[in-house]
Amino acid sequence: MLCKIISISVVVFLGFVTISEGMSLRGLGADPRCRCIETESRRIGKYIESVELFPPSPHCKDTEIIATLKISGKEICLDPTAPWVKKVIDKIIANKSP
Incomplete structure:
Protein backbone atom coordinates (compact mmCIF):
# COMPACT_ATOMS: atom_id res chain seq x y z
CA MET A 1 0.00 0.00 0.00
CA LEU A 2 2.78 2.42 0.94
CA CYS A 3 4.58 1.58 -2.32
CA LYS A 4 1.48 2.58 -4.35
CA ILE A 5 1.18 5.92 -2.54
CA ILE A 6 4.86 6.69 -3.14
CA SER A 7 4.60 5.70 -6.80
CA ILE A 8 1.52 7.86 -7.37
CA SER A 9 3.17 10.78 -5.57
CA VAL A 10 6.28 10.52 -7.76
CA VAL A 11 4.19 10.37 -10.96
CA VAL A 12 2.10 13.38 -9.91
CA PHE A 13 5.23 15.33 -8.95
CA LEU A 14 6.95 14.56 -12.27
CA GLY A 15 3.81 15.55 -14.16
CA PHE A 16 3.64 18.85 -12.30
CA VAL A 17 7.33 19.60 -12.92
CA THR A 18 6.98 18.79 -16.63
CA ILE A 19 3.94 21.02 -17.10
CA SER A 20 5.31 23.94 -15.10
CA GLU A 21 8.70 23.82 -16.85
CA GLY A 22 7.07 23.87 -20.27
CA MET A 23 4.88 26.82 -19.35
CA SER A 24 7.48 28.88 -17.50
CA LEU A 25 9.07 30.62 -20.50
CA ARG A 26 5.86 31.10 -22.45
CA GLY A 27 4.06 32.51 -19.41
CA LEU A 28 6.74 35.15 -19.00
CA GLY A 29 6.44 36.22 -22.62
CA ALA A 30 9.88 34.84 -23.43
Missing part, protein backbone atom coordinates in the same frame (compact mmCIF):
# COMPACT_ATOMS: atom_id res chain seq x y z
CA ASP A 31 10.37 32.80 -26.54
CA PRO A 32 12.84 29.95 -26.04
CA ARG A 33 14.43 30.52 -29.47
CA CYS A 34 15.51 33.29 -31.82
CA ARG A 35 12.70 35.40 -33.29
CA CYS A 36 14.48 36.20 -36.57
CA ILE A 37 15.00 33.52 -39.17
CA GLU A 38 15.54 35.86 -42.11
CA THR A 39 16.72 39.46 -42.04
CA GLU A 40 16.22 42.43 -44.34
CA SER A 41 19.28 44.43 -45.36
CA ARG A 42 17.71 46.71 -48.01
CA ARG A 43 17.09 50.34 -47.05
CA ILE A 44 13.49 50.57 -45.83
CA GLY A 45 13.90 53.36 -43.28
CA LYS A 46 11.02 55.48 -44.59
CA TYR A 47 8.56 52.59 -44.14
CA ILE A 48 9.44 51.90 -40.49
CA GLU A 49 7.13 53.02 -37.69
CA SER A 50 9.07 51.60 -34.74
CA VAL A 51 12.12 49.49 -33.95
CA GLU A 52 12.80 47.09 -31.09
CA LEU A 53 16.28 45.92 -30.19
CA PHE A 54 16.75 42.54 -28.49
CA PRO A 55 20.27 41.85 -27.18
CA PRO A 56 21.71 38.32 -27.13
CA SER A 57 20.17 36.05 -24.50
CA PRO A 58 20.56 32.47 -23.28
CA HIS A 59 17.98 31.44 -25.88
CA CYS A 60 19.43 33.34 -28.83
CA LYS A 61 23.07 34.28 -29.35
CA ASP A 62 22.22 36.95 -31.95
CA THR A 63 21.26 40.59 -31.52
CA GLU A 64 17.82 40.88 -33.07
CA ILE A 65 16.34 44.07 -34.48
CA ILE A 66 12.63 43.94 -35.26
CA ALA A 67 10.97 46.78 -37.14
CA THR A 68 7.23 47.42 -37.41
CA LEU A 69 6.13 48.83 -40.76
CA LYS A 70 3.93 51.95 -40.94
CA ILE A 71 1.21 50.89 -43.37
CA SER A 72 0.78 47.16 -42.76
CA GLY A 73 1.95 46.90 -39.14
CA LYS A 74 3.97 43.86 -40.21
CA GLU A 75 7.07 43.05 -38.18
CA ILE A 76 10.29 42.31 -40.04
CA CYS A 77 13.79 41.50 -38.85
CA LEU A 78 16.58 43.83 -39.85
CA ASP A 79 20.15 42.77 -40.58
CA PRO A 80 22.26 44.17 -37.70
CA THR A 81 25.35 44.22 -39.93
CA ALA A 82 23.79 46.45 -42.62
CA PRO A 83 25.31 49.98 -42.50
CA TRP A 84 21.94 51.77 -42.50
CA VAL A 85 20.66 49.54 -39.66
CA LYS A 86 23.77 50.37 -37.60
CA LYS A 87 22.93 54.07 -38.02
CA VAL A 88 19.37 53.44 -36.83
CA ILE A 89 20.68 51.61 -33.76
CA ASP A 90 23.14 54.41 -32.99
CA LYS A 91 20.29 56.93 -33.26
CA ILE A 92 18.09 54.91 -30.89
CA ILE A 93 20.90 54.58 -28.35
CA ALA A 94 21.72 58.31 -28.59
CA ASN A 95 18.06 59.23 -27.97
CA LYS A 96 17.88 57.01 -24.86
CA SER A 97 20.99 58.52 -23.27
CA PRO A 98 20.24 61.17 -20.58
Whole structure:
Protein backbone atom coordinates (compact mmCIF):
# COMPACT_ATOMS: atom_id res chain seq x y z
CA MET A 1 0.00 0.00 0.00
CA LEU A 2 2.78 2.42 0.94
CA CYS A 3 4.58 1.58 -2.32
CA LYS A 4 1.48 2.58 -4.35
CA ILE A 5 1.18 5.92 -2.54
CA ILE A 6 4.86 6.69 -3.14
CA SER A 7 4.60 5.70 -6.80
CA ILE A 8 1.52 7.86 -7.37
CA SER A 9 3.17 10.78 -5.57
CA VAL A 10 6.28 10.52 -7.76
CA VAL A 11 4.19 10.37 -10.96
CA VAL A 12 2.10 13.38 -9.91
CA PHE A 13 5.23 15.33 -8.95
CA LEU A 14 6.95 14.56 -12.27
CA GLY A 15 3.81 15.55 -14.16
CA PHE A 16 3.64 18.85 -12.30
CA VAL A 17 7.33 19.60 -12.92
CA THR A 18 6.98 18.79 -16.63
CA ILE A 19 3.94 21.02 -17.10
CA SER A 20 5.31 23.94 -15.10
CA GLU A 21 8.70 23.82 -16.85
CA GLY A 22 7.07 23.87 -20.27
CA MET A 23 4.88 26.82 -19.35
CA SER A 24 7.48 28.88 -17.50
CA LEU A 25 9.07 30.62 -20.50
CA ARG A 26 5.86 31.10 -22.45
CA GLY A 27 4.06 32.51 -19.41
CA LEU A 28 6.74 35.15 -19.00
CA GLY A 29 6.44 36.22 -22.62
CA ALA A 30 9.88 34.84 -23.43
CA ASP A 31 10.37 32.80 -26.54
CA PRO A 32 12.84 29.95 -26.04
CA ARG A 33 14.43 30.52 -29.47
CA CYS A 34 15.51 33.29 -31.82
CA ARG A 35 12.70 35.40 -33.29
CA CYS A 36 14.48 36.20 -36.57
CA ILE A 37 15.00 33.52 -39.17
CA GLU A 38 15.54 35.86 -42.11
CA THR A 39 16.72 39.46 -42.04
CA GLU A 40 16.22 42.43 -44.34
CA SER A 41 19.28 44.43 -45.36
CA ARG A 42 17.71 46.71 -48.01
CA ARG A 43 17.09 50.34 -47.05
CA ILE A 44 13.49 50.57 -45.83
CA GLY A 45 13.90 53.36 -43.28
CA LYS A 46 11.02 55.48 -44.59
CA TYR A 47 8.56 52.59 -44.14
CA ILE A 48 9.44 51.90 -40.49
CA GLU A 49 7.13 53.02 -37.69
CA SER A 50 9.07 51.60 -34.74
CA VAL A 51 12.12 49.49 -33.95
CA GLU A 52 12.80 47.09 -31.09
CA LEU A 53 16.28 45.92 -30.19
CA PHE A 54 16.75 42.54 -28.49
CA PRO A 55 20.27 41.85 -27.18
CA PRO A 56 21.71 38.32 -27.13
CA SER A 57 20.17 36.05 -24.50
CA PRO A 58 20.56 32.47 -23.28
CA HIS A 59 17.98 31.44 -25.88
CA CYS A 60 19.43 33.34 -28.83
CA LYS A 61 23.07 34.28 -29.35
CA ASP A 62 22.22 36.95 -31.95
CA THR A 63 21.26 40.59 -31.52
CA GLU A 64 17.82 40.88 -33.07
CA ILE A 65 16.34 44.07 -34.48
CA ILE A 66 12.63 43.94 -35.26
CA ALA A 67 10.97 46.78 -37.14
CA THR A 68 7.23 47.42 -37.41
CA LEU A 69 6.13 48.83 -40.76
CA LYS A 70 3.93 51.95 -40.94
CA ILE A 71 1.21 50.89 -43.37
CA SER A 72 0.78 47.16 -42.76
CA GLY A 73 1.95 46.90 -39.14
CA LYS A 74 3.97 43.86 -40.21
CA GLU A 75 7.07 43.05 -38.18
CA ILE A 76 10.29 42.31 -40.04
CA CYS A 77 13.79 41.50 -38.85
CA LEU A 78 16.58 43.83 -39.85
CA ASP A 79 20.15 42.77 -40.58
CA PRO A 80 22.26 44.17 -37.70
CA THR A 81 25.35 44.22 -39.93
CA ALA A 82 23.79 46.45 -42.62
CA PRO A 83 25.31 49.98 -42.50
CA TRP A 84 21.94 51.77 -42.50
CA VAL A 85 20.66 49.54 -39.66
CA LYS A 86 23.77 50.37 -37.60
CA LYS A 87 22.93 54.07 -38.02
CA VAL A 88 19.37 53.44 -36.83
CA ILE A 89 20.68 51.61 -33.76
CA ASP A 90 23.14 54.41 -32.99
CA LYS A 91 20.29 56.93 -33.26
CA ILE A 92 18.09 54.91 -30.89
CA ILE A 93 20.90 54.58 -28.35
CA ALA A 94 21.72 58.31 -28.59
CA ASN A 95 18.06 59.23 -27.97
CA LYS A 96 17.88 57.01 -24.86
CA SER A 97 20.99 58.52 -23.27
CA PRO A 98 20.24 61.17 -20.58
